[in-house]
Amino acid sequence: MEDPVIQALDLSLTFQTGDGPVHALKDVNLTVDKGDFVSFIGPSGCGKTTFLRAIAALEHPTAGTLTVNGMSADEARKARAYGYVFQAAGLYPWRTIGGNIRLPLEIMGYGRADMDSRVKNVLELVELAGFEKKYPWQLSGGMQQRASIARALAFDADLLLMDEPFGALDEIVRDRLNEELLALWARTEKTIAFVTHSIPEAVYLSTKIVVMSPRPGRITDVIESPLPRERPLDIRDTPEFIEIAHRVRDGLRAGHGDEV
Amino acid sequence: MTSGAGNRFGRAVLPVLAVVATLLSVWYVAVVPMNVKEVLTQAEREGAVVVPPSAAERRDSGRWSLVFANSHLLGASWSMDRSRLPAPHQVARELWASTWVEETTGRRGIVRSGSLSNRSLVYHGGVTLGATVLGFVIGSVMGVLLAVGIVYNRAMDLSVMPWAIISQTIPIVALAPMIIVVLYSVGLSGLVAKAAISAYLSFFPVAVGMVKGLRSPDAMQLDLLRTYSAGKAQSFWKLRLPASVPYLFASLKIAIAASLVGAIVGELPVQRGGLGARMLGGSYYGQTEQIWAALIVAAVMAAGLVWLIGWIERRTLKAMGAQP
Numbered sequence: 001m002e003d004p005v006i007q008a009l010d011l012s013l014t015f016q017t018g019d020g021p022v023h024a025l026k027d028v029n030l031t032v033d034k035g036d037f038v039s040f041i042g043p044s045g046c047g048k049t050t051f052l053r054a055i056a057a058l059e060h061p062t063a064g065t066l067t068v069n070g071m072s073a074d075e076a077r078k079a080r081a082y083g084y085v086f087q088a089a090g091l092y093p094w095r096t097i098g099g100n101i102r103l104p105l106e107i108m109g110y111g112r113a114d115m116d117s118r119v120k121n122v123l124e125l126v127e128l129a130g131f132e133k134k135y136p137w138q139l140s141g142g143m144q145q146r147a148s149i150a151r152a153l154a155f156d157a158d159l160l161l162m163d164e165p166f167g168a169l170d171e172i173v174r175d176r177l178n179e180e181l182l183a184l185w186a187r188t189e190k191t192i193a194f195v196t197h198s199i200p201e202a203v204y205l206s207t208k209i210v211v212m213s214p215r216p217g218r219i220t221d222v223i224e225s226p227l228p229r230e231r232p233l234d235i236r237d238t239p240e241f242i243e244i245a246h247r248v249r250d251g252l253r254a255g256h257g258d259e260v
Numbered sequence: 261m262t263s264g265a266g267n268r269f270g271r272a273v274l275p276v277l278a279v280v281a282t283l284l285s286v287w288y289v290a291v292v293p294m295n296v297k298e299v300l301t302q303a304e305r306e307g308a309v310v311v312p313p314s315a316a317e318r319r320d321s322g323r324w325s326l327v328f329a330n331s332h333l334l335g336a337s338w339s340m341d342r343s344r345l346p347a348p349h350q351v352a353r354e355l356w357a358s359t360w361v362e363e364t365t366g367r368r369g370i371v372r373s374g375s376l377s378n379r380s381l382v383y384h385g386g387v388t389l390g391a392t393v394l395g396f397v398i399g400s401v402m403g404v405l406l407a408v409g410i411v412y413n414r415a416m417d418l419s420v421m422p423w424a425i426i427s428q429t430i431p432i433v434a435l436a437p438m439i440i441v442v443l444y445s446v447g448l449s450g451l452v453a454k455a456a457i458s459a460y461l462s463f464f465p466v467a468v469g470m471v472k473g474l475r476s477p478d479a480m481q482l483d484l485l486r487t488y489s490a491g492k493a494q495s496f497w498k499l500r501l502p503a504s505v506p507y508l509f510a511s512l513k514i515a516i517a518a519s520l521v522g523a524i525v526g527e528l529p530v531q532r533g534g535l536g537a538r539m540l541g542g543s544y545y546g547q548t549e550q551i552w553a554a555l556i557v558a559a560v561m562a563a564g565l566v567w568l569i570g571w572i573e574r575r576t577l578k579a580m581g582a583q584p
Contacts, residue, residue: 058486058487082487084484086484088480090480090481090484092481092499093581094502094503094580094581095581106498108488135581135583137583
């Protein structure tokens with residue numbers, strides 16, 4: 001049995017603010033294995049983004065332990081263990097799409113020929129072949145987000161962290177990108193941690209759904225999806241899908257019920 | 261398509277022409293009251309009957325009342341020598357005479373002597389331009405370096421900006437002679453001394469703009485670089501510096517204009533050529549046409565320099581993939 005990719009034990013994270021401490025995460029326990037597609041779902045303020053940022057070592061837990069690839073989160077960040085996709089594409093407007101994808105490669109010191117072939121590969125992977133020389137403003141929002149995914153895939157990180165990457169896109173584009181993301185996950189065999197607030201998106205994509213609730217942010221349910229890895233879009237009309245969606249909704253409601 | 265281009269040209273040029281025409285007509289009207297006392301004194305000498313008749317009485321009366329009381333005697337208003345306010349065409353004639361005519365036909369002009377005449381505005385404009393450009397380059401480099409220090413060093417962040425602001429509140433006219441004297445005592449004079457004053461005025465807008473520009477990347481863009489475990493130098497060259505370019509050019513336009521003012525102010529105490537020296541010389545000898553001509557050369561030069569920076573800005577931003 002391989003080591004888990006992400007392991008959190010009694011993880012807590014408290015922000016000190018002017019209005020007193022905010023418990024963004026409290027006693028979170030979670031194990032993510034290699035090849036998993038884990039979704040974090042919950043209302044705003046439930047700490048799902050904070051948890052993802054803690055995995056990326058962009059936030060630092062105040063208690064408990066968190067390991068990524070068997071290392072501390074900070075060590076994993078320095079070892080460039082993950083690619084991170086933000087809610088906005090955040091492409092540099094002064095770089096072409098190819099230049100944007102080259103950015104992490106330049107920083108990590110890849111060779112020129114290696115960079116060229118990697119850029120070509122990931123552009124094909126996200127179906128943006130031929131857009132290498134275009135500037136970000138020449139692409140639609142969905143295409144920009146695809147380019148930002150390509151940027152996170154370009155270097156050798158087995159873990160992909162995605163923070164509501166399709167949150168700002170319309171449903172049609174989102175459906176298509178969800179489908180592409182699954183195909184990409186199958187081909188690259190990466191481990192993906194995915195933050196969302198859409199129940200169908202979480203159920204459709206994930207092998208493991210983590211339902212979270214706010215104040216303090218904690219995990220209320222972890223659902224291992226019985227759906228097969230191969231998932232056409234119309235799987236969303238099957239009874240299994242609807243049943244899981246129900247369980248997610250119940251978990252969300254239960255989390256809210258405690259609070260009211 | 262051609263009519264579209266014509267329209268665009270018209271839209272750009274017509275408003276400018278309208279403003280110029282308005283300014284010129286106000287100028288022509290203003291010449292009359294400004295020069296009325298001298299015009300009437302001259303008319304009296306030539307035997308005309310002036311109301312009121314004595315120069316002492318006229319000194320105490322209002323300009324407009326003199327204009328209305330003597331409206332038939334004012335024909336010389338626009339052709340006076342050494343008038344208080346020369347008419348635009350007199351300034352234009354002076355401008356022409358002190359540039360083209362001086363250089364092509366003058367004894368010391370470039371055609372007959374092989375070097376620019378020290379009486380021509382081409383020469384003096386060049387002197388000022390040299391100091392302006394040198395000061396601008398020094399000031400801009402200083403401004404950028406200060407901004408980098410302010411953004412990357414907390415102690416500089418807290419300490420430098422208040423002093424930079426104070427430095428700009430001291431009137432440059434008061435400070436310029438002191439700078440010249442101090443620099444002269446350490447062996448720097450002429451061009452370098454004037455450039456120092458230009459640099460003093462031009463570093464500030466560049467520093468302010470660059471601090472804002474270097475800080476313009478948002479938290480997400482900085483987080484992205486952290487996920488790559490990028491170093492400080494990499495985040496500077498790959499993110500902060502390119503992000504600051506639009507801010508830099510906005511500042512450079514202000515800086516080059518300030519630099520020109522600095523060079524002219526620096527030429528007042530130095531008195532070794534330059535537009536500032538011409539202006540001061542003109543005011544010593546009542547040569548108002550000479551002052552105005554130098555002023556116009558300075559204004560045209562400023563417009564040209566700002567346009568040049570704007571052109572470089574457009575080229576640079578285009579090369580950086582800006583949306584046309």
